Amino acid sequence: MSLNDSYGLVILAGLANILMIWGPGLILGHGTGLRGWPLTATAPLLGYAVAGLCGPLTTWLGIPWGAWTYCGSTLVLAVLAYLLRRLWRGRDEPLGSAARWQRRDHRIAIAGVAIASVAGALIIALGTGGLTHLPQDWDAPFHANGIRYIADTGDGSFTGMGMINWYETGGTFYPNAYHLVAATVYNITGAPITIVMNAQMALLPAMLALALLGLLHRFRVRALTCSFTVLVAVSSVSVIYDQLWRGPLTPFEIASILSLAFVLLAVMVLDERRIGTGAALVLAAVGLLTLQPSGLFTAVLYLLPILLGRWLKIPRRTWRELGILATAGVASIVISLPFISGLLSSASEAPGITWDKHFPFSQSVGSLLTYQFLSEHPQIWLAIPLWIGLIRFKNLRDARWILGGSLIFACLFILTMSYNGSTLVVALSRPWWNDQYRLLALAVLPLSLVAGHGLTETGTAIAALLRKVNALRRAAFAIAFSVVFLAFFVLTKGFYHSVNAAAIAFRYGNGPTVSNLEYQAMEHLRSVVRPNEKVMNDRYDGSAWMYAISGAHPVAGHFSDNQVGAAPSLLMDHFDEYDADARVRSAVRQLNVKYLMVEKGFVRNTNQRAHGLRHLDRVRELHPIYHNRDATIYRIEDGRHGT
Structure with missing residues (x-):
């Protein structure tokens, strides 16, 4: 393409x-x-x-x-x-x-x-x-x-x-x-x-x-x-x-x-x-x-x-x-x-999840008030309008109650960040997977109103000063808020676009889970795998993507191995015993596995090759049909299971 x-x-x-x-x-x-x-x-x-x-x-x-x-x-x-x-x-x-x-x-x-x-x-x-x-x-x-x-x-x-x-x-x-x-x-x-x-x-x-x-x-x-x-x-x-x-x-x-x-x-x-x-x-x-x-x-x-x-x-x-x-x-x-x-x-x-503690209480509160969550430096040009908005908070009138939701999620964020070992904290935050960063997003979202209010109050104050100059009285409003907008745009360097884009790009691109070469290998499966045939693969490398990319059905279609069934679990642990273990051959026939794909990339750097795919040289009837630097595809050619 x-x-x-x-x-x-x-x-x-x-x-x-x-x-x-x-x-x-x-x-x-x-x-x-x-x-x-x-x-x-x-x-x-x-x-x-x-x-x-x-x-x-x-x-x-x-x-x-x-x-x-x-x-x-x-x-x-x-x-x-x-x-x-x-x-x-x-x-x-x-x-x-x-x-x-x-x-x-x-x-x-x-x-x-x-x-x-x-x-x-x-x-x-x-x-x-x-x-x-x-x-x-x-x-x-x-x-x-x-x-x-x-x-x-x-x-x-x-x-x-x-x-x-x-x-x-x-x-x-x-x-x-x-x-x-x-x-x-x-x-x-x-x-x-x-x-x-x-x-x-x-x-x-x-x-x-x-x-x-x-x-x-x-x-x-x-x-x-x-x-x-x-x-x-x-x-x-x-x-x-x-x-x-x-x-x-x-x-x-x-x-x-x-x-x-x-x-x-x-x-x-x-x-x-x-x-x-x-x-x-x-x-x-x-x-x-x-x-x-x-x-x-x-x-x-x-x-x-x-x-x-x-x-x-x-x-x-x-x-x-x-x-x-x-x-x-x-x-x-x-x-x-x-x-x-x-x-x-x-x-x-679903089991409850407990994440590691990250910040002490004071640092959790400070991170909210300074917009400093993922980088060494705070997003200070969001924090300053937030502080101004808090000072002029009463001018929001009935809209102030919207900020109650921010307070609730801020408390949950602080609890999960600082006291996540507590059974009560885990229970309270379970609908959000006890995840500090999801709770942080939900706390910060309504706070945007306070920061936006702070920018408006700043513009209003500037307009009031400009109206004292007769020549600028009629254009005071337009000048003041144009200045506030331009200052916000310039000081945030284009809405913090580089910081925000870098946060996303951290897990997008050429690997680590799926490299460009691994993607090409999965595309190749489209031309060789027939409907109803499955491809044996490692659960934790990027080959779980093969169905979305090529339509070929993997044995492991996701990184999770919870309740996947007996046959997929058996193959993940013992596929390389195919020649010696009748149970493995039976599972291959049951799932109609005709191909095998292995890749270099893993979803986490702590993952290792599945036990059942570590000694593929033991399987005599594996024949490579595609290879590049990051991925290899094999055909299983064994008359005993109908190929």
Whole structure:
């Protein structure tokens, strides 16, 4: 594939991702009665809700998942939402509204969203080699193989995408809304899975900017503060970029960002009491569950302080609003019962994780206040606006309650960073895998509002000084905020693009898990491996990627060996005893293994070659058919198992 072809596919995949993420959500959101900023802010979450709800349902009905199924499901749900609103007409009780912005305010907000979306996408592109490099970390082949499997088979069930690794046990439960949407993009464009995944990641800043803007608009925050807030959010390394080399944790990141859209819908339901918005809230809960269940936990903790603020201000509405939210919760549970059943079963089997302690208490607090998380130096030009915003905190008025969620996650971050040996800490943080860096991202995200507010307050102070000069009085506002924006851009050296891109690039590129030569070897499998044949491979080298890259089914389709079945485990430990062990030959016949692939790269530098692949010279009927410096492919030619 030429460089021009690669970038053409990147553009095509990017456009297709925009269409498949926002398109269904805009149609469904319009059907529920959403308009304006709330519609654009919540559209991605509603789009994922359509996929997450209807993918398993259509598979159960015998309808394969694909772009047409996705579109048809969207239209059905949009019509049902519209009919529900028609039947309920006259019972809605509009009680509140968002800020009434002037035309200039909307232009400022649009400019902020556009700059943040483009800047964030460019940072991600820089970190991923123009969105073409392969992610090298733990979660990547699982997501990539799952996307390819759904696209190839149309199986949108909760367990289907796990069939590449857990085929012996009938798959494994996993939330698949992200993968269902990506599978439609893959089918439409034919772009490599890596480009499909990276192009979807490049839209994270746009999702974040719109979700933040929609929520802040509801709380009557100034348009300038909204714009500065989204610029701060896409400049912070921990909010988006740190999660993209770890894994990448794209489903978690999408769910975390779109939890803000859920909070927006919840506040709208309580303010307006419209049945259409209530239906959108129920679907949003389903969307978060099927993207990544931790996203719903995040949304609830972001929402709780906001509810507390509402009820302290007007206590008499507490019980009625609790009833509204409880009704929406029950409806969400009923719709999601099959998913919740699988989730509970999966959660009961998952062990708790305890990470190493990193910082003492004081250093954990200091890291939050100075934006110093991953580098030797703090992101000081985000920290200074944060300090100014904290000094002028009271001017945020009702929007101050949004920061309650930041306080909750900051406490969890500090606990896991400083006291992670505690059983209580592990239990409290389990929905987020007890992971300090995920909790850090969730704490820093709402803090962006305080830093954005600090920039606005700085601009306001400068404008007040300029108005004292008669010649500058009329242009004071424009001059002041142009100066603040340009100063922020220059001092952060382009929204800290080099720091943020470097954080992503740490696990993207030519190795260590999959080198360019190993990628070429896996592409070669496409021409030799027939359907239903499997390729023996090492679980911890990069060959787990082979299905996503070539369609060839590996014995080990992911780095995890938990509950993969007896035959794959036996081969991983004893394949090189093939000539002497009848059990090994039986497992090879059972799995229909015809080829073997070994690579040099491993997912972790502590990994070593699987025990069963250390003495391949013992296997007489292994014949090399492809070799380069980093990978070798063998054909197994033994009449005793039918070759």
